[in-house]
Amino acid sequence: MNYEVIVIGAGLGGLTAGAKLAKEGKKVLLLEQHDQPGGCATTFKRKEFTMEVGLHEMDGLHATDMKTRIFRDLGVMDAVKFLKVPEFYRFVNPHFDITISHDPEDVQERLIKLFPGEKEGIQAYFHRLMNIRKIMKQEAGQPERTIGEYMDSIIGDDNLKLILLGNLGYFHDDPYSLSLNYYSMAQSSYYQGGGNFIKGGSQVLSDYLMKLITDNGGTVLLKHLVEEIIIENETAVGVRYRSTNKEDEKPKHARADIIIANASIPQLANRLLPEAYGKKIITEMEGLEPGASLLTVYFGFNKKLRDIANKHYSTFIYDESVKKLADIYSNNHADFNKRSFTFVDYSQVDSNLAPENKAVGSVCCIDYTADWDSLDRDSYKKRKEDAAQYFIDRLDKLLPGFREAVEYYEVGTASSVEDYTLNPQGAVYGFAQTPLRVKTRIQSPVGKLYFASAWTNTGGGFSGAIYSGYLCAMDVMRNS
Numbered sequence: 317m318n319y320e321v322i323v324i325g326a327g328l329g330g331l332t333a334g335a336k337l338a339k340e341g342k343k344v345l346l347l348e349q350h351d352q353p354g355g356c357a358t359t360f361k362r363k364e365f366t367m368e369v370g371l372h373e374m375d376g377l378h379a380t381d382m383k384t385r386i387f388r389d390l391g392v393m394d395a396v397k398f399l400k401v402p403e404f405y406r407f408v409n410p411h412f413d414i415t416i417s418h419d420p421e422d423v424q425e426r427l428i429k430l431f432p433g434e435k436e437g438i439q440a441y442f443h444r445l446m447n448i449r450k451i452m453k454q455e456a457g458q459p460e461r462t463i464g465e466y467m468d469s470i471i472g473d474d475n476l477k478l479i480l481l482g483n484l485g486y487f488h489d490d491p492y493s494l495s496l497n498y499y500s501m502a503q504s505s506y507y508q509g510g511g512n513f514i515k516g517g518s519q520v521l522s523d524y525l526m527k528l529i530t531d532n533g534g535t536v537l538l539k540h541l542v543e544e545i546i547i548e549n550e551t552a553v554g555v556r557y558r559s560t561n562k563e564d565e566k567p568k569h570a571r572a573d574i575i576i577a578n579a580s581i582p583q584l585a586n587r588l589l590p591e592a593y594g595k596k597i598i599t600e601m602e603g604l605e606p607g608a609s610l611l612t613v614y615f616g617f618n619k620k621l622r623d624i625a626n627k628h629y630s631t632f633i634y635d636e637s638v639k640k641l642a643d644i645y646s647n648n649h650a651d652f653n654k655r656s657f658t659f660v661d662y663s664q665v666d667s668n669l670a671p672e673n674k675a676v677g678s679v680c681c682i683d684y685t686a687d688w689d690s691l692d693r694d695s696y697k698k699r700k701e702d703a704a705q706y707f708i709d710r711l712d713k714l715l716p717g718f719r720e721a722v723e724y725y726e727v728g729t730a731s732s733v734e735d736y737t738l739n740p741q742g743a744v745y746g747f748a749q750t751p752l753r754v755k756t757r758i759q760s761p762v763g764k765l766y767f768a769s770a771w772t773n774t775g776g777g778f779s780g781a782i783y784s785g786y787l788c789a790m791d792v793m794r795n796s
Contacts, residue, residue, distance in 0.1 A: 319345040319535075321792065322555055322572040324542045324588070327355030327737070328778060329768040330578025331525035332785030334534060335390050337792060344534035345570055346526075347557055349541040354522030355737050356744055357778060359669075363724055365616035365676050366669040370744070371518040372486075372630060372660050372680070373401045373511030374778050375502065381509055383779060386786045395524050399665045401511035401629050405658075407482040408714065409634040411475050416482065418510040420446060427476065437471035441480060445504040452497055460751040463499040464491030464641050474640040481641065482632045485658060486777070488749055489608040489682045490645040498749040498775060505779065511630075516668045518778070543567070545575055545588050545765065552765035574764050574792050578785070581747075581758055581771040582606065582740045589761070596761040603752050607776065608648070609730030609742030611683035613704050616724035617675040620663045624717035629664040633657055633714065648682040652703040657681035659711060674723070679707045683730040685741045700727040745776025766792060 323334045326348035338344045352358055356370035377384050377398060387393050404416045404423075414430075416423055420442050428435045444451055444466075461469075463484075467477045481491055487502055488494040514520050526536050539560045546554040546569070554571035558564075577584055585597035634656045638647045647656055663675035670676045688696060704727050712718040733742035746769065747753045757773055760766060768788035770776035 317345070317570045319343050319570060319572040321345070321574045321576060322347070322570055323576045323578060323768075324545075324555065325355070325578030325769070326350070326353035326522070326526065326536065326538070327578050327769060328357050328522070328525075328781035329770065329772075329785035329788070330576065331522060331529075332386065332390075332782050333576050333578065333766075333768040333789045333792075334536075334785075335525045335528040336786055336789035338529045338532035338534040339390065340789075340793060341532075342534075342792075344529055344532075345572065346529060346534065346536045347540045347542050347555070348536070348538050349560060349738065350736060351539050352519070352522075353526045353536070353538065354519055355781075356733075357518040357522045357781075359517035359519040362614070362726060363616060364671050364674060365724060366517055367614040367616075367676060367726070368517045368662065368667075368669060368678065369612075369728075371514060371778060372658070372678075373506075373513055374398070375505035375511065376509035376779065377512050378505075378509030381505060382786075383782055386782060390525070390528060392521065392524060396521050397515040398512040399515050399667070401513055402664055403629060404506060404511060405483050406628040406631040407479050407634070408631060409475070409478065409638065410636045412479060414479060415628065416479070418507060420507045423507075427479070431473055431476050434471055434473055434476055438476075440470045441467075442507075445500055445507055448497070448500040448504050451500075460754065461496045462492050462751065463494050463496045466496045467491070467641060477641050478634060478638065481644075482634070483630075483658075484644065485610075485632075485656075485680070485682055487745065489648045491641045492645070493748065493750050495749050495751045495754040498754050502775075502777070502779070513662070513665055513667060515666060540568075542579075542588065545577070545584075546571075547590055547593065547762055551763040574766065574796075576766045576768050576788060576792070578769050580606075580739050580743070580769065581767065583738060584767075593761040597758060600756070600758045604747045604750075604756060606739070606741040606743035607745040607748040608682045609684060609733050610744055611652075611681050611703065611730060612728045613679040613707055614726045614728065615677045615679070615722055616670065617663075617677065617721045618723040619673065619721050620675050621661050621677065621715065621718075621721060622663070624715050624721060626661055626664075626715050629661055631659045631661075631714075633659065633710065649684070651706075652681070653706040653710075655681050657707060657710075675721075679711070683742070685730045685734055688729050688731040696731075700729060703727060743776075744770075746770035746772075746780070747776075749775050 730742035
């Protein structure tokens, strides 16, 4: 079969690119190895509960946010309901229990009252976030710092630094290797536009984008794995793929004028491209590493958690061992009975994930495939169960009655993420967003091959993947 565009992978980058190009009249084929579209933007059913795989809150959607423009262009705003999240996050450690709103003026005022001696540092932090585009232009050409180095330069109080970086896990596992500019851009978007949850879960967005492709004459084949990008005369001209159905594993081929890879760049280099071209990408990747993964415990509750006095949507619980920013990275490698984590209670918004008198929530923490790869099946299951029980115990102390409210739970590890998304090491955010990553631009080694994923220079998360897909589609249209 011949197409104008073949998209490899139905994560948000591939879906956005495919939807835009199909809308513009291109004949699109999208191939996805999983049985549903979305990558990390998916849900799954357990009993009466719809479990949200990846979305806690989507940043932005304010007037100047690029996603607002993209969603309007693709008709998302008319088809998907975005719910405003009530607060940015609640931060809890042995010394503080404080709720951070999405209003930067409110946060500054309250933090200055708590830390009067840090007024200048607090103001400097928010000035940078709220003026980050202008500041990045002013600092162009200067060596870039990490967010940890920056915080140490403006603030002295360790607890204040931890509070302000409470949601660091949204971006990376270590403040001393996370790009200051990347962090500032991403965090600024939460303060400018608030947080948003998709009613019904992120699968609603992914399904809509897939339908936009098919409604505009495109084809989406789920449970089909691309095994090779076909190169002729230094140009990508097609793909070899197969069904993941064991009864139909015969190799198939499709050709197209344009190939878009919504796959990890390491996967492209090591599996999908001929060796000579893969080596070119590997050379450009030098010094870059996959970012961290996540462990998630998915919960179905037999009641709304407000019945046990939970008032917050998103709570970040920092272990007592984390006394300063430098402790965050080592804590992310600690046992699960001490590892800091996030708890999200989706029933604090009209999420439509559970029956009326029940609720869905999740625990999420940084995780690594290296912690699981050496385990046999029984040891793997036991460690998952131990992790779940540790988090249930810790939440029961914070929210008495939590354990009794749990009707169902299930654990997904970094290895689960790797299996379902094919991202190396289960990296949910693509390459770790270090200063080196931010300034590195990995180019396609062949003609007519484009990249659209969290592994490109737009970075990870829902927003980064969406930006990547849309910008890729625009490049295709400009070059067609």
